[in-house]
Amino acid sequence: MGTDIGGLLQKRKVELSELSNQVVAIDAFNALHQFLSIIRQRDGSPLVDPMGRTTSHLSGLLYRTASLVEAGIRPIFVFDGKPPDLKSEILNHRKEVRESAREKWENAKVEGDLEAAYRYAQASSKVNQEIVEDSKHLLSIMGIPFVQAPCEGEAQAAHMALKKDADCVASQDYDSFLFGAPKVIRNLAFTGKRKLPGKNAYIDVEPEIIELDETLGSLGIDREQLIDIAICVGTDYNKGLEKVGPKTALKLIKKYGNIHAVLREKGIEIEAVDTIRELFIHPEVSDDYEVKWNKPDSEKLVGFLSDNHGFSVDRVEKAAERLKAASGAKQKTLDKWF
Numbered sequence: 001m002g003t004d005i006g007g008l009l010q011k012r013k014v015e016l017s018e019l020s021n022q023v024v025a026i027d028a029f030n031a032l033h034q035f036l037s038i039i040r041q042r043d044g045s046p047l048v049d050p051m052g053r054t055t056s057h058l059s060g061l062l063y064r065t066a067s068l069v070e071a072g073i074r075p076i077f078v079f080d081g082k083p084p085d086l087k088s089e090i091l092n093h094r095k096e097v098r099e100s101a102r103e104k105w106e107n108a109k110v111e112g113d114l115e116a117a118y119r120y121a122q123a124s125s126k127v128n129q130e131i132v133e134d135s136k137h138l139l140s141i142m143g144i145p146f147v148q149a150p151c152e153g154e155a156q157a158a159h160m161a162l163k164k165d166a167d168c169v170a171s172q173d174y175d176s177f178l179f180g181a182p183k184v185i186r187n188l189a190f191t192g193k194r195k196l197p198g199k200n201a202y203i204d205v206e207p208e209i210i211e212l213d214e215t216l217g218s219l220g221i222d223r224e225q226l227i228d229i230a231i232c233v234g235t236d237y238n239k240g241l242e243k244v245g246p247k248t249a250l251k252l253i254k255k256y257g258n259i260h261a262v263l264r265e266k267g268i269e270i271e272a273v274d275t276i277r278e279l280f281i282h283p284e285v286s287d288d289y290e291v292k293w294n295k296p297d298s299e300k301l302v303g304f305l306s307d308n309h310g311f312s313v314d315r316v317e318k319a320a321e322r323l324k325a326a327s328g329a330k331q332k333t334l335d336k337w338f
Contacts, residue, residue: 002154002172002173002174002175002235002236003173003174003175003178003230003233003234003235003236004174004233004234004245004246005174005177005226005229005230005233005246005249006174006246007246007247008215008219008229008246008247008250009174009177009210009215010210010211010214010215010218011186011208011209011210012208012209012210013207013208014185014206014207014208014209015207016067016068016071016073016207017071017072019071019072019073019168019185019207020071020072020073021072021074022072022073022074022168023074023075023076023165023166023167023291024068024073024074024075024076024166024167024168024169024170024185024188025076025078025147025156025157025160025161025165025166025168025169025170026075026076026077026157026169026170026171026188026189027078027153027154027169027170027171027172027176028077028078028079028080028135028146028153029079029080029127029153030153030154030171030172030173030189031060031061031077031170031188031189032057032060032061032127032131032132032135033125033127034060034189034190035056035057035059035060035061035064035189036054036056036057036060036125036126036127036131037122037125038060038122038190039056039057039059039060040056040118040121040122042114042118043109043114043117043118043121044105044108044109044114044117044118044119044120044121044122045121046121046125047059049308049309049310050310053130053309054131055309055310055311057127057131057134057135058134058135058138058305058309058311059311061135061138061139062138062301062305062311062316062319063319064190065142065144065323066319066323066326068188069144069322069323069326069327070322070325070326072326074293075144075170076144076145076146076147076160076166076291077135077139077144077145077147078146078147078149078153078154078156078157078160079132079136079146079148079149079153080149080152080153081148081149081150081151081152081153081156082150082151083151083152084151084152084237084279084284086236086237086238086272086275086276086279087236087237090236090237097123098123098124098125098126099124101120101121101122101123101124102120102124104116104120105117105120105121105124108120137304138301138304138305141296141297141300141301141304142296142301142323143293143294143295143296143297143323143327144293145290145291145292145293147160147289147291148289149285149286150284150285150286151283151284151285152175152179152283154169154171154173154175154176154179154181155179155283155284155285156285156286157169157170157171157176157181158176158179158180158181158283159179159180159283160289161181161182161183162180162181162182163287165291167183168181168182168183168184168185168209169181169183169184169185170184170185170186170188170189171184171186172186172187172189174230175230175235175280177210177212177215177223177226178223178226178227178230178235178280179280179283180212180223181212182211182212182213183209183210183211183212184209184210184212185207185208185209186207186208186209186210187205187206187207187208188207190205219250220254221250221253221254224258224277224281225253225254225257225258227277227280227281228249228253228258228259228262228277229246229249229250229253230249231259231270231273231276231277232244232248232249232252232253232259232262233246233249235276235280237272237276237279238270238271238272238273238276241262241266241268241270259273259277260273293327295324295327295328296320296323296324296327298317298320298321298324301316301317301319301320302316302317302320
């Protein structure tokens, strides 16, 4: 998802301990997609409760967020609002991909090909309204703040970072930089070993940090030119130019200055290119939000996760204690927690 400009960005591995006392605006849909994709059984089936309702996202939110809080990180989850009309084509395409993956997943399970089943199952995951509402409820009783964006969650998270209400944004996608996020953390929702698709090999997945100014300086461009590069490559709002990857796009923008000059030189058009640029330069965001961390409510956590969704009471209580202990620990900015 998003634009494929990662190869141009300056990345640096980072330990969670280095993010202590940092407020991190997390792209909630991005994190939930990761939880739904990765927290699965061997045949690709998601975790479910006794009623058959998916709980992979709840498990990820509870235990991974507890780990982040223990590391001294203060997370804020930012949820997507209504997507721009220009995004309808890519959303329809993603729906088709999910439906196709689900069909292949079912076939692979019948054939007993667990590796293929798991792979297709990951591609079939979807964040629906029930998952969103359950996630918001869980965060509220965990004492973790969340913000509802009017439009793109990444844009709202970037806005909060630019306002200094957050120190950085956490997302797997690179669109955050197009929206102006000064600093982005990747691989925050999941770390450890990850199997390469179709190969009997694993890679280490560790958090990494990317700073916008550092990247722009190394490339010798400004943010609007980075947006133009992304438009050349392709974004959620447009298809990229034929046979143009990030390196070629960088050369074109540095040579001609901007997307309009590139299109004139090539004699081609990108529909609504000015509207696309405006969506990134001046995205729809809101200042109508409040960020406040509260103490977790152990009783409500047990009621929601254990009584309602079949989670182990002991594990939920231990997670609640981890949250309480971490949020109550002595920190430089303790007054911001509660």
